[in-house]
Amino acid sequence: MTVPALEEELAAERAHLDASRKALRRMRERAEDLYATGDKVAGDAYTAETLGRHMARRIAELADNPDTPLFFGRLDIDEDQFHIGRRHVTDTTGEPMVLDWRAPLSRKFYQASTKDPQDVQTRRRFGFVKGELTSFEDEHLSRGEQQAISQILLEEIERPRVGPMRDIVATIQPEQDELVRAELDESICVQGAPGTGKTAVGLHRAAYLLYLHRERLRRAGVLIVGPNTAFLHYIASVLPALGEVEVRQSTIDGLLATQVRAVDSEAAAAVKHDPRMAAVLARRLHGKIRKPEEPLTVSDGSYRWRVSTEALRRIVDDVRREAPPYSIGRERVRARIVSLLMLQSEARRGDSPGEAWQRRMGKAAPVVELLDRVWPAVTPEQLVFEVLSDPADDLLSADEQEVITWAKPPKTAKSARWSAADAVLVDEAAGLIDRVPSFGHVVVDEAQDLSPMQARVIARRSEHGSITLLGDLAQGTAPWAARDWPALLAHLGKPGARVVPLTTGFRVPAAVVALANRLLPALGVDVPEARSLRTDGALHISTVESLEHETVRSVKDALQYAGSIGVIATDAAVDGLAGALRDAGVMVAGAETDTETDGRVTVLPASLAKGLEYDHVIVVEPADIVAAEARGLNRLFVVLTRAVSRLDVLHAQPLPTPLDGVS
Numbered sequence: 001m002t003v004p005a006l007e008e009e010l011a012a013e014r015a016h017l018d019a020s021r022k023a024l025r026r027m028r029e030r031a032e033d034l035y036a037t038g039d040k041v042a043g044d045a046y047t048a049e050t051l052g053r054h055m056a057r058r059i060a061e062l063a064d065n066p067d068t069p070l071f072f073g074r075l076d077i078d079e080d081q082f083h084i085g086r087r088h089v090t091d092t093t094g095e096p097m098v099l100d101w102r103a104p105l106s107r108k109f110y111q112a113s114t115k116d117p118q119d120v121q122t123r124r125r126f127g128f129v130k131g132e133l134t135s136f137e138d139e140h141l142s143r144g145e146q147q148a149i150s151q152i153l154l155e156e157i158e159r160p161r162v163g164p165m166r167d168i169v170a171t172i173q174p175e176q177d178e179l180v181r182a183e184l185d186e187s188i189c190v191q192g193a194p195g196t197g198k199t200a201v202g203l204h205r206a207a208y209l210l211y212l213h214r215e216r217l218r219r220a221g222v223l224i225v226g227p228n229t230a231f232l233h234y235i236a237s238v239l240p241a242l243g244e245v246e247v248r249q250s251t252i253d254g255l256l257a258t259q260v261r262a263v264d265s266e267a268a269a270a271v272k273h274d275p276r277m278a279a280v281l282a283r284r285l286h287g288k289i290r291k292p293e294e295p296l297t298v299s300d301g302s303y304r305w306r307v308s309t310e311a312l313r314r315i316v317d318d319v320r321r322e323a324p325p326y327s328i329g330r331e332r333v334r335a336r337i338v339s340l341l342m343l344q345s346e347a348r349r350g351d352s353p354g355e356a357w358q359r360r361m362g363k364a365a366p367v368v369e370l371l372d373r374v375w376p377a378v379t380p381e382q383l384v385f386e387v388l389s390d391p392a393d394d395l396l397s398a399d400e401q402e403v404i405t406w407a408k409p410p411k412t413a414k415s416a417r418w419s420a421a422d423a424v425l426v427d428e429a430a431g432l433i434d435r436v437p438s439f440g441h442v443v444v445d446e447a448q449d450l451s452p453m454q455a456r457v458i459a460r461r462s463e464h465g466s467i468t469l470l471g472d473l474a475q476g477t478a479p480w481a482a483r484d485w486p487a488l489l490a491h492l493g494k495p496g497a498r499v500v501p502l503t504t505g506f507r508v509p510a511a512v513v514a515l516a517n518r519l520l521p522a523l524g525v526d527v528p529e530a531r532s533l534r535t536d537g538a539l540h541i542s543t544v545e546s547l548e549h550e551t552v553r554s555v556k557d558a559l560q561y562a563g564s565i566g567v568i569a570t571d572a573a574v575d576g577l578a579g580a581l582r583d584a585g586v587m588v589a590g591a592e593t594d595t596e597t598d599g600r601v602t603v604l605p606a607s608l609a610k611g612l613e614y615d616h617v618i619v620v621e622p623a624d625i626v627a628a629e630a631r632g633l634n635r636l637f638v639v640l641t642r643a644v645s646r647l648d649v650l651h652a653q654p655l656p657t658p659l660d661g662v663s
């Protein structure tokens, strides 16, 4: 293309962008008008309320952020041009000006190639600087022209990171797109090396499924589970930027109803997170069900009804065999007893008693007393309290029983101080006692760290839905972290889920990936190595005398570049380093958050680094990070793979063995 032709083309695209923005504004204004007049057009208060909620959501979905371009690509198919963007935009006649990236036709933007052009003559990608359309690149697929790697993709992955995570709709890669667009009823497990886009894939899959199955998923809900709140803050704005404002994002602990006020020993936590505890709780609960030993007699005015012991036994046996949740079982027994009473009443009185009579019979003292004897009511807390007061069960060894027994037994379940692992047990008990509402789809990030019992927390919430499991076995740091996926998938209730590897890294530069990969053989898991798409980046490993002094110097150097800076050290070293950086004036005093954030510089404990990324990472004393916990080498693997552009490793002690000899 000649320069004037190029300028002309750019001007035309900018005009289309302006027109699309105006059209979006018009759509939003129309939605706002409808919102304002909703109660006048709606026939009744209920319709007004529903319409109001719908319109409020629609307005939020149509928000226009000037920094995120409305479209990022174009497909030329036959005589038509389709601009692909973050949401549908239509003109006043209803003609599309921008196609949502999730629409079926948009798929060609991600998948078409010279091998399989899918009718696409030209694929155009747009380059933007601060929301301004500044360039484009064309691939004439029908003429056999395709770039090995898009310059716009390279610029996007090398861009300095500031603030929270951003969406990747403009540059989703074909192997990622396959996962994003997997069917709603398919559960998948993505084993991806660091920075291969697992989190991005999970979030985009949620947005895609919501687009395709809007009504069904809005009713059932979509849940994203992340490892900690710092991570949830980091990813929080991705889905709203894609127009999806109604997705629940939570940690595992956030899903649980129990307030945590105690800490377990490592040994106790290990037993409580073991899947045998599910069986222990179930046995204890079902052990409460007893055989009726005597007949039931109920007075009803001048009548007395009687149900024989055999009939009562049959009812209890039948319900037990049907295996409903425990509290539903109790109600079923009650209902069947009332039915028998009703038959007698009908036979004697010749007419059928009404609902009030049935309710009265169901609450009659002899019926309640019988139920309390043969199928006693119990709360989840009470059940766990009983097991931890006396964990006798041949599924657990004597030592295991001892280690989970209350050290100081509380008087009642109500006064118990529960630990995080107890909260999981209470949730398990709640799932045995009653039904748990299931989400339509659940995305679980950093899934390698789920214990079997935590996996069951998710399983209960996705029983009637599907899951996207994202993780990397090499990054498992919890004591119970998974060594392979099939076992965890079984605990999640999705044993047949497909396990798909992702190996192309978009975050970490090749030199840093090579360093981290040296740890892989020592981690005891079988995972494919990452290969980085990035040849840029810098790695410096320095032996130093004063860690604090060198950290300050390193941060000062890093501040000369654009982007975020993460200083990562053992949890115990964080306060000292943050103090030194404040004294040196490179971090302003008074930052209140637990990650000691101030502007571009964050000092964070190794235990919170998972899932996050910084342009410049300074890792302080790897030997201490390794020594701090049982899976210290895995933790170091996580920490080393947080860098987008530059990694400094500062050490006073020798480097851990797998890194021997690097400099």
Ligand SMILES: Nc1ncnc2c1ncn2[C@@H]1O[C@H](COP(=O)(O)OP(=O)(O)OP(=O)(O)O)[C@@H](O)[C@H]1O
Pocket: 153, 156, 157, 166, 167, 168, 171, 172, 173, 176, 192, 193, 194, 195, 196, 197, 198, 199, 200, 201, 472, 475, 506, 507, 610, 611, 612, 613, 641
């Ligand atoms: N197709 C893509 N285009 C542009 N950027 C991408 C693409 N895929 C991933 N990225 C970027 O690469 C970085 C890493 O992605 P992400 O955090 O999703 O990886 P991850 O596999 O979850 O990593 P980790 O296992 O380390 O948590 C992010 O900045 C993300 O935006």
